[in-house]
Amino acid sequence: xxxxxxxxxxxxxxxxxIPMVYVALLFLPSIGMLLxxxxxxxxxxxxxVLGTSSMCLFAALIMCSAQxxxxxxxxxxxxxxxxxxxxxxxxVPKMASMLALSMVLVVSGxxxxxxxxxxxxxxxxxxxxxxxxxxxxxxxxxxxxxxxLVIGYAVNPYMVSVVISILPIALAYLGGYFIDPATTTGFxxxxxxxxxxxxPAELVWFAIGDYPPNPVSLVTFVFWTAIFxxxxxxxxxxxxxKRFR
Amino acid sequence: MTEIVxxxxxVTRRYGEVIAVHDVTIEIPAGQIIGLLGPNGAGKxxxxxxxxxxxxxxxxxxxxxGRDPRDVKARKHMGMTPQETGLPxxxxxxxxxxFVASHxxxxxxxxxxxxxxxxxxxxxxxxxxxxxxxxxxxxxALAFVGRPRLVFLDEPTTxxxxxxxxxLWDGIREFNSGGGTVVLTSHYLEEVExxxxxxxxxxxxxxxxxxxxxxxxxxxxxxxxSVTVPEVPALPGVVGxxxxxxxxxxxxxxxxxxxxxxxxxGVPFTDLEVQAGSLEDAFLAFTAKTPAAAA
Numbered sequence: 001x002x003x004x005x006x007x008x009x010x011x012x013x014x015x016x017x018i019p020m021v022y023v024a025l026l027f028l029p030s031i032g033m034l035l036x037x038x039x040x041x042x043x044x045x046x047x048x049v050l051g052t053s054s055m056c057l058f059a060a061l062i063m064c065s066a067q068x069x070x071x072x073x074x075x076x077x078x079x080x081x082x083x084x085x086x087x088x089x090x091x092v093p094k095m096a097s098m099l100a101l102s103m104v105l106v107v108s109g110x111x112x113x114x115x116x117x118x119x120x121x122x123x124x125x126x127x128x129x130x131x132x133x134x135x136x137x138x139x140x141x142x143x144x145x146x147x148x149l150v151i152g153y154a155v156n157p158y159m160v161s162v163v164i165s166i167l168p169i170a171l172a173y174l175g176g177y178f179i180d181p182a183t184t185t186g187f188x189x190x191x192x193x194x195x196x197x198x199x200p201a202e203l204v205w206f207a208i209g210d211y212p213p214n215p216v217s218l219v220t221f222v223f224w225t226a227i228f229x230x231x232x233x234x235x236x237x238x239x240x241x242k243r244f245r
Numbered sequence: 246m247t248e249i250v251x252x253x254x255x256v257t258r259r260y261g262e263v264i265a266v267h268d269v270t271i272e273i274p275a276g277q278i279i280g281l282l283g284p285n286g287a288g289k290x291x292x293x294x295x296x297x298x299x300x301x302x303x304x305x306x307x308x309x310x311g312r313d314p315r316d317v318k319a320r321k322h323m324g325m326t327p328q329e330t331g332l333p334x335x336x337x338x339x340x341x342x343x344f345v346a347s348h349x350x351x352x353x354x355x356x357x358x359x360x361x362x363x364x365x366x367x368x369x370x371x372x373x374x375x376x377x378x379x380x381x382x383x384x385x386a387l388a389f390v391g392r393p394r395l396v397f398l399d400e401p402t403t404x405x406x407x408x409x410x411x412x413l414w415d416g417i418r419e420f421n422s423g424g425g426t427v428v429l430t431s432h433y434l435e436e437v438e439x440x441x442x443x444x445x446x447x448x449x450x451x452x453x454x455x456x457x458x459x460x461x462x463x464x465x466x467x468x469x470x471s472v473t474v475p476e477v478p479a480l481p482g483v484v485g486x487x488x489x490x491x492x493x494x495x496x497x498x499x500x501x502x503x504x505x506x507x508x509x510x511g512v513p514f515t516d517l518e519v520q521a522g523s524l525e526d527a528f529l530a531f532t533a534k535t536p537a538a539a540a
Contacts, residue, residue: 006347014333082299
């Protein structure tokens with residue numbers, strides 16, 4: 001526990017030292033708010049709330065990909081990352097601290113998006129619902145973080161930037177973040193319950209609105225979390241830093 | 246019997262086609278300072294990386310305190326220097342020390358550690374802004390945070406000035422006299438001669454020599470003859486000449502004959518000294534002896 005706290009503190013302090021990075025990460029979700037949520041769902045209070053939360057999830061996905069995918073790939077290329085692996089810490093504090101850090105980042109990253117929603121849409125929501133939604137978001141971000149851990153450790157570091165610039169948008173799209181959550185027909189609505197992005201979204205929607213979660217989405221949520229967790233542990237243990245031929 | 250704190254048994258590590266370490270067997274007993282020497286690319290770093298759990302051997306076994314080095318428990322009593330380029334640039338010195346200390350059950354206090362390595366004034370500085378020598382001192386300090394019993398010091402004094410180097414040597418000796426074990430790599434052979442009791446020479450992935458410093462000097466069979474002389478005459482049997490002002494060092498395999506020739510040549514020399522060849526001579530002799538790889 002002591003080392004989890006120490007790792008979290010270290011990661012958080014380092015992350016806060018260059019705050020502009022996180023402003024840049026919020027760019028795409030903000031565009032999503034302006035081009036999709038406000039014009040398409042802005043007039044319907046309930047849909048606007050759900051749409052805003054979708055953009056918060058999208059932001060979470062992007063932040064995780066930057067924090068883990070890029071962060072880890074970068075650390076694997078640098079001697080410091082190798083040095084930390086020689087310390088008697090192991091995988092657990094590292095991963096736990098990164099998950100804790102993502103929760104902090106995701107909550108703080110959601111606030112500007114909620115601000116846009118408050119100004120630009122008819123969305124109304126109580127403080128209690130916001131709190132419940134952020135809590136659900138904190139849980140929902142776990143599989144995203146684990147997935148990006150897998151990518152950070154298992155993918156060739158030079159390839160990671162390519163993968164993580166495509167993956168968040170693709171997953172957000174397939175998970176139905178860019179359509180009205182109430183849509184039940186069409187390609188996206190059919191495949192979405194099986195994607196790793198849908199379960200977390202439905203959890204958040206359930207927390208902030210009267211959205212009835214699809215049992216299939218919740219089962220796949222648990223399934224993907226377990227799979228990504230196992231793969232992340234395996235990838236961490238199998239990692240030996242950069243490999244050259 | 247002395248406890249063996251780390252050992253490698255028939256260890257081979259391949260990277261694809263390249264064999265970085267080839268069938269190396271080494272025991273590291275408690276309380277020794279071991280110098281690990283070898284030309285660049287000889288496999289020293291790969292060998293150390295296997296001891297500290299960063300890489301798995303392709304064949305053979307590595308043990309650290311009786312366990313697989315990849316087991317967290319094996320590394321509780323081990324310290325290592327990060328390469329100086331590897332410090333996180335944006336982190337403050339104090340943060341780096343605290344972070345590393347958090348891994349160990351009974352770490353040295355931050356104040357004590359920084360004082361010991363003369364880093365107190367830098368505690369609020371970012372690691373990226375330190376000078377080369379300061380980074381090096383911080384890197385070495387990190388190896389000692391967890392009160393280790395065994396430390397791996399990779400090039401600990403590169404970039405340090407003479408005084409910094411002496412201070413660090415004293416620190417290493419002090420650690421060793423308290424029972425600590427040290428594995429040291431260095432480009433400065435003099436450093437290894439000063440500190441190490443035992444030298445392991447690695448060349449092209451193989452262990453080509455493993456003996457005491459004195460024994461290795463003898464084995465090379467070379468002698469160093471030093472004289473103060475204005476002009477060096479051409480003499481047979483000299484395999485190397487080093488100048489240091491008007492002090493001249495002649496390296497030869499046959500010291501008796503060279504001295505006779507020197508006297509016979511009639512040059513006016515003073516302060517004749519004959520010494521056993523240095524570790525450097527031995528090192529060159531050993532790494533040259535290995536058959537060249539087919540190219």
